[in-house]
Amino acid sequence: MPGSRDGTSGPALLEVREVTVRFAGLTALSEVSFTVAPGSVHAVIGPNGAGKSTCFNVLSGVYRAASGSVRFAGAELTALAPHRIAALGVARTFQNIALSGHQPVIDNLMLGRHRLTRAGFVSSGLRLPAARREWARHRERAAEIAEFAGLGGLLGTPVGLLPYGVRKRVELARALCMEPRLLLLDEPVAGMNAGERAEMAGLIAEVRRGLGISVLLVEHDMGMVMRLADRITVLDFGRRIADGTPGQVQDDPEVIRAYLGPSADQEDK
Numbered sequence: 001m002p003g004s005r006d007g008t009s010g011p012a013l014l015e016v017r018e019v020t021v022r023f024a025g026l027t028a029l030s031e032v033s034f035t036v037a038p039g040s041v042h043a044v045i046g047p048n049g050a051g052k053s054t055c056f057n058v059l060s061g062v063y064r065a066a067s068g069s070v071r072f073a074g075a076e077l078t079a080l081a082p083h084r085i086a087a088l089g090v091a092r093t094f095q096n097i098a099l100s101g102h103q104p105v106i107d108n109l110m111l112g113r114h115r116l117t118r119a120g121f122v123s124s125g126l127r128l129p130a131a132r133r134e135w136a137r138h139r140e141r142a143a144e145i146a147e148f149a150g151l152g153g154l155l156g157t158p159v160g161l162l163p164y165g166v167r168k169r170v171e172l173a174r175a176l177c178m179e180p181r182l183l184l185l186d187e188p189v190a191g192m193n194a195g196e197r198a199e200m201a202g203l204i205a206e207v208r209r210g211l212g213i214s215v216l217l218v219e220h221d222m223g224m225v226m227r228l229a230d231r232i233t234v235l236d237f238g239r240r241i242a243d244g245t246p247g248q249v250q251d252d253p254e255v256i257r258a259y260l261g262p263s264a265d266q267e268d269k
């Protein structure tokens with residue numbers, strides 16, 4: 001198809017090309033390339049230490065690549081600071097929850113709206129009518145997103161009082177409050193029980209289907225990855241060893257050797 005390098009339709013939303021990252025003698029990523037199609041769920045998998053988090057940290061501007069390029073919707077990201085990348089429409093969640101536990105859900109979500117404010121309702125302290133109106137508009141949108149994420153009845157609840165699985169959904173909802181075009185999810189179901197995992201998987205599917213937002217996912221839960229992802233990139237020792245549909249990756253001998261093992265349908269490795 002025109003503009004397509006990987007069989008998906010249309011030009012890539014994110015194009016990672018030959019990215020290398022080094023830490024004092026260790027090559028954490030070695031000339032890694034992959035593309036994320038608009039409106040798709042793309043997973044990055046691989047054993048511990050394969051370079052998955054490093055990859056996310058390059059995409060979100062936390063780490064600098066030694067070489068290679070990352071293009072998002074036509075813009076080069078590799079030299080940009082994290083807030084500039086976020087402003088272009090790339091939002092992320094972290095392996096460990098990064099929320100303010102004593103603040104209610106709605107306040108945590110409003111932090112996600114901050115970059116979108118014009119009147120600066122935080123700095124003006126809501127003294128100006130324009131700032132108050134803008135604050136109300138953003139609060140309404142944050143409440144809508146909370147509803148979408150199944151948090152509608154919890155707006156006033158301090159995050160620290162919520163069960164782990166719900167806090168992870170608050171974190172995802174906060175990222176959605178930035179109105180991203182691409183959402184980076186770092187191990188979204190790690191540490192969850194089966195019910196929480198199913199809820200989170202349903203929410204991620206809805207983010208793509210209902211909101212049209214592309215999702216790039218690092219995850220060890222292979223059952224979830226195989227069900228959710230349109231495409232999977234497999235890393236091992238910082239190198240890309242496979243890239244394809246779940247079916248292709250699952251049957252790839254090198255992936256089986258390095259990561260999946262002989263029984264590729266294990267739920268969680």
Ligand SMILES: Nc1ncnc2c1ncn2[C@@H]1O[C@H](COP(=O)(O)OP(=O)(O)OP(=O)(O)O)[C@@H](O)[C@H]1O
Pocket residue numbers: 023026027028046047048049050051052053054055
């Ligand atoms: N800031 C850093 N300084 C030095 N080495 C690092 C740094 N971050 C990552 N590394 C190293 O880079 C390699 C890749 O690590 P990374 O965390 O990206 O792997 P991962 O695939 O995310 O692993 P996991 O599944 O355990 O999260 C590892 O050898 C790790 O020790």
